Amino acid sequence: MVLAKKYIVLNPFVGEPKTSDFKIVEEQLPSLKENEFLAEAAYISLDPYQRMKLGSQFPCDMIGGQVAKVLESNNSEYPVGSWVMGHFGWRTHTNVNPEYEKICPQKPYLYKLPDFGDLPISLALGICGRVGNTAYFGFKEICQPKSGETVVVSGAAGAVGSHVGQIAKILGCRVIGFAGTDEKCEYLVNELGFDSAANYKTTDLAAFLKANAPKGVDCYFDNVGGEISSIVLSQMNLYGRVAICGAISSYNETDPAKRKATILQGFIVAKELRLEGFLVNRYADRTMEGILQNLEWIKQGKIKYIEHINEGFESAAEAFIGLFRGDNIGKTLVKVK
Template structure:
């Protein structure tokens, strides 16, 4: 066990003071400072290096009581320890919320995800922030969601919405590894260019400027076998009406309605599901907590083999957490949105 210091540590954290109405406002969160107590045996203290901003924060905030620390995952360095399994200098990935310093009792899992902080695997020269993206929750969402729900087969055609984000760009690359024809839908020409020129997608459609239904018919006349849905709404309806018999839909996210006051009107999906005998399944990545390491290790192997490429949109400074979150919700990120402290 090593204890580095016993000096007073102040933690900064964002506390939820109002529920978000439509788009979140900076005044919905309050930045506060608290003094941390000294460590008890078995505990360790971490200092955040990278924090994640993710779409799930928007809908899940409703389930939090006001006054709690805003939820979120971080990669943090162990700076003081009274636990030999978590030595000073190692990094952990933990659902510790939007805060700079945290005392962790490894016996207690977080209230929201029910997952204990874990040591970041040894990734040598790769950026530790990958523990929030390709080598963390979004990476496992792509890996398990695609393999277990879409059950893709070589030669099939997959459509991915939210394609230039953390999960979507990862799903498309795994689908290419598996030999699929990959079509992405995303919100800018710059994102489309990145997907087709750098990430190996066969086609990309800018849903903000191009009619998705007509363009999809052009680029996928053979029809769609798998749909990895990150956005829901009308894009989902459009894709599902162009699916083949026994197509599979992984409902991963529904970001188009996260900020909506009430559910928007959209296409009735039952005829598409019924006539083409589609399998439509929602999933939450926590379903595979018992296989968490499998996903991380496979994604790490693919990165090392040069088969998976990563990109991050990095905002600097803890004081800019809110702007990073809103920017991601508005589509300003390419790849994974993170904040570097």
Template sequence: MIKNTRSLLVCHGRLFGLRENNSISTMVKTQKYVLSKQFEGEPKRSDLTIVEEELPPLKDGEYLVEAEYLSVDPYMRAYVPRLPLGITMIGSQVAKIIESKNPDFPVTRHVVGNLGWRKHTIISGKHDTPITDNMAPYLLPDIGDLPSSLGLGVLGMPGNTAYFGFLEICQPKKGETAVISGAAGAVGSHVGQIAKIYGLNVIGIAGTASKCKWLKEELGFDHAINYKTQDINVALKEAAPNGVDCYFDNVGGDISSTVLNHMNLFGRISVCGSISSYNADPKRLPKSPVIQPALVFKQLKMEGFIVNRWKNCWFEGIEKNLEWIRQGKLKYHETVTDGFENMFDAFVGMLNGENIGKAIVKA
């Protein structure tokens, strides 16, 4: 298991109005980030505002949670332009239940939910969020001595994104070659390890020498290409002389256009994201080379997805990834920022590729 990377930042107090036995005396004062201005280019600190909020006493069927770990992910940048101003900034968290009037959600258990950038949340039944077809909060499964933060990474949404997005769409076969862009991130690093478990030749594309070294030496990738210092076209000819069968695309743009031209007949492309264009002006998106000739003449299958497509078998992915961790076949790395007040820095740092593996914030 890879030791977590932590940035030592100040963490403020969390909860007010609690007695020693964790019962609520009157109400809870909490904090949340709200979207005060739409992002233009790279998000700015002034686009989000931290506001205080008072939560009322619980009603029957409700439970109160306190955030322990909060996630920052690339999809947040892509979704924000679709959201109204004044909304709580979106995102998932692992939170501890500190009071409950719902027997299905007992005190001291942890939940995983798309609760947004907020310290405390009252949850009642299905928790609706602005993200289409989202999942209700669920109890974190028993993961033994593993950290609860993994519910935001390999044992949560990114882990299932890798598991279902790669296996269901790419349909990998032993002996084939897979390429993963954004390979040192939470999803990409996971996809590459699944590909190795299935017996594929695995090529990762990342943006620093240290990330490429990590992919090869720690995670077992066969090849790693530094797109900032290497010619991807030349490097792919050397690493995949017989072509590419599966491509897991996290970045889009010119990198993906180059990979597509190295695909074999009937190759499969799973499109998870396009982080290279997330900060671009929607009215002036960057142009890439035409990809249709590669799609047509190689008869490629290219499919985008949102992981909630598989919400009805969500725990299948978690259980399988947990099994691989226990077997030593799946490693993980977390880049952890301490302090709820540092959410924005962690978010922008993740968008700029400063993290290795999963980027999270410890509240």
């Protein structure tokens, strides 16, 4: 028998999540059944979407992906010692039935990790995992960028946004990023090669775009929604393309009046814009394509990464709350032990 720890959410989040909304509980895992394996979490992914995707019944298990090592196995495809990425939630140990993982709509991702060489295995939750694939497929497939075009990325210092900007540079685009601190903006320009970046809390973004994108914006990768996105759309070029990845600006908002933004239909019609929301699961059958391409770019020195790692399983709730306060640069993770 294995004693597992897991996080449960006690109540629906109201506004910003609180540490009191979470509780760590223990459970005894039964012996492995035929075709099952026991996975021990090494790193757990913390992502804004997790706030929005919980079930309607509470208490409920906290969802999310993790990188885990196979400790015991009754499945020859997942031998002891192999590394997997699985949507197992915030828990230390999991009995996994791969057949169940294939058919359960709540857990669409389970795969063995490729050889990362000397790179940290934690990248499987970031730039070489679902985060990286969100950037890779969302930007390339939906924005369909062309060399020489101007790209704007909101939430640009986050895990997805920082990656999108670097892919855009690889593809020959001019890249503008918006982030929430001067430090993050300096990181985007000086370390990641963005052409310019602005602190949305202290900058007149409309004036900034007119100065830094005088010929208009061709592609917009939207991680935040709200008034920031309204400003960008107002300055897009004819036939501009918008990939809508998230809306973190409104996730914790409880005042309906503050959820309102500029009416956009006029911009969309006049400029004949194409806006498309997406989830990375759309590209699940191409998972390895994205991972291997991002891995190759890292090895070639074309992509840089930064990880915001929190130590210890017990740090997860506070680190998750920090996502909505802008505490992180790059991918936020919990190192379980």
